[in-house]
Amino acid sequence: MDSARILLFIGLAMHASLLASGNQYKVVCYHSNWSRYRPSPGTFTEANIDPFLCTHLIYAFGVFDDNGNITPHELDWEFPRYVAFNEVKLQNPNLKTLLAIGGWNFGSIAFSNMANDPVKRKNFVDTSISILRDYNFDGLDLDWEYPVQRGGAAIDKDNFVTLCKELMIAYTAEADSSGKTRLLLTAAVPASRANIQAGYDVPELNNYLDFFNLMTYDFHGGWDSTTGHNSPLYASPYDSGDYAHFNVNDTAAYWHEVGVPKNKIIVGLATYGRSFTLSSTSNFGVNAPASTGPAGTQTREAGFMSYYEICNDMQTGGSVMFDDTMQVPYYVNGNVWVGYDDENSLRIKANMIADYQYGGMMIWAIALDDFNHICSTSTRTFPLIKAASEVLNPTGAAPSVDPVVPGDPTAAPTTTTTTTTTTAPATGSSNTGFCANRVDGFYANPGSCESFYNCYEGQTYLTNCPSGTLFDESTNSCDWEISVKCNTPLIRK
Structure with missing residues (x-):
């Protein structure tokens, strides 16, 4: 028996052993508070949440003031949604909920100022405990995008460790004194090696974070001058230099290489795509000249389309191509090019997670999947999340696990030949x-x-x-x- 076959059977045995022991891969899902303001049929509120879809559900986003005190986001001022959000646990008591603080639009400067001031850090720690307990959250997710970057300071790298350390010490002490289960502490972390190296003391952070949510998407988008996939599993032959690392497989392997145990690595999966406008309809492959693409009719952000917008658009025509090197599809309709994930590609990614025994998958975001079942290609609600989740945590529903790929899934692809085949508009x-x-x-x-x-x-x-x-x-x-x-x-x- 060759080494590849041995690794295959070992991987299957480890996966079976994990499931038999009753342990689960984590399915960490983000719920964006602005999704309820989207026009129908994209309106998504807490009432649309499936309590059994995820193992961990994260509310995005809370913020904090100039003194470090955590406060609701301005979108939540009029009607705080934390109570409704956590009421989903009445139906699924095993579900864990977390409050995410920060996000891309919140920026880095406020985090930098807070983390550099002992008084503000204490305010942040203290108010986090009170808000998490008052509203029945199970933990806190830090979404600092990113330490040292975007107006931050060099000291951010050390201060982020200090912040996490003080939070974990306080959460442990609070649990000991109250008799309650300790609050979880997690972080959403970047895919870029440059951002990781600049802002994250990974071995130290590993001492204080329960798990790391890898933002393994937005590798390419309208900010590029050529088409590129939002979340490729492997590198494209067109990727060179730093871009050769802009893929899910490489990012997950690198976080492990720099100090995160595999079981703490939660690999990010996207339920949206990045759109481009092709410069010429005669050149429509990967790396074709292009600019920022159109916005979705519900999500209304240039160069961004939810899965339900993409699969709905497919009903008007166009072609779906599957790139065998990157292991992801892209969709072309006229001069519109979209790199996205479908059920098939997410099953493949979930198999990689299982094969290499990472801790689970993270979804950005539940409101971007086909939650309303508006697409003819969907056989159920939340088709993307369910397809990937069933690979990791089979429940006796549809056995949607693809055959395991032999060998080490973190190794580079064995061929650099680019293959593009036309498939159906979506797996089904x-x-x-x-x-x-x-x-x-x-x-x-x-x-x-x-x-x-x-x-x-x-x-x-x-x-x-x-x-x-x-x-x-x-x-x-x-x-x-x-x-x-x-x-x-x-x-x-």
Whole structure:
């Protein structure tokens, strides 16, 4: 048995052992407080939250004043939503809720000033405990974007550690004195190596944070002059220099390399895409000349589209392409180009998380999935989150786990050949009838070794094997090309 096959079976055994022990991968979902102001059908309030969708639910965002006192965001002043948010735990007592402080729009300067002042830090710590306990939160999520950057100071790197240390000491003491479960302390952290190196003393932070939420998205967008994917699993051949690290796989591996245990690494998954306007409709691939794309009709931000806006737009036409190197799809309709994730690509990413035994997945954001089931390609509400979650925490619903990719998922792809294949607009049941009257499971695609059929309750799901691998009928898994006898022509050859 070769080393790749050994690693495959070890990974499967570890995953099975984890599930058998009753432990769960974390499914950490952010709820944005501004989503309730979107026009219908994008309006999302606490009433739209599925209490059983996630293991951890984070309210974004709270803020703090010039003295470090935590306060509700201005969007929450008129009607504080914290009570309604935490009432979801009445239906699911196992759900953990956290309050996120900060965010991109809040900036870095206020954090820098607060963290550099012992009095303001104490105010921040004290008010965090009172607000979290008063409103029945289970913890705090720090969204400082980012220490040292965006007007911050060099001392931020040390001060962020100090802030986390003082918070953890206070939370531990409060739990000891009250007899309550200690409040959780987490942080949303960047994907850029430059930001990580500049602002994060990772080994020290690891002493005080319960887990790290990796913001592994926004790798490319309208700020670039060419098309690029929002959240590629692996690097594109067009990525060079620092951009070669702008992908989910590399970022997760790097956070582990610099000091975070795998079980504390929560890998970020996006339920939205970044849109571009192509300079020419005749050049529509990855790295094509482009500028910022259109806004979604509900999310109303240039170059940004929720999944429900993307899949709804697909109903008007266009083509979906799947990039076998990056392992993600993109959508082209006229001069509009969108790099996004669908059910298939999120299952692939979830398998990477399981294979490498990271702590779980983080979702930005629940209000951007097809929560209203407005798309004809969706078979249920929250299709993206559920597809990925079922890979990590199977509950007996749909067995949506793709075959595990052999070998170390943090290694670089074994081929640099760019392959683009046209697939259905979104992963879901096809009309081929292949799985009719077949037992649930994985089956070879007679037309191509590069994909396979996943049959469940008579429904047919066509899925591509990751780049460099082919479907092996003898093991019902995707294995390295050299190990598989294939009798069909290979498109990517």
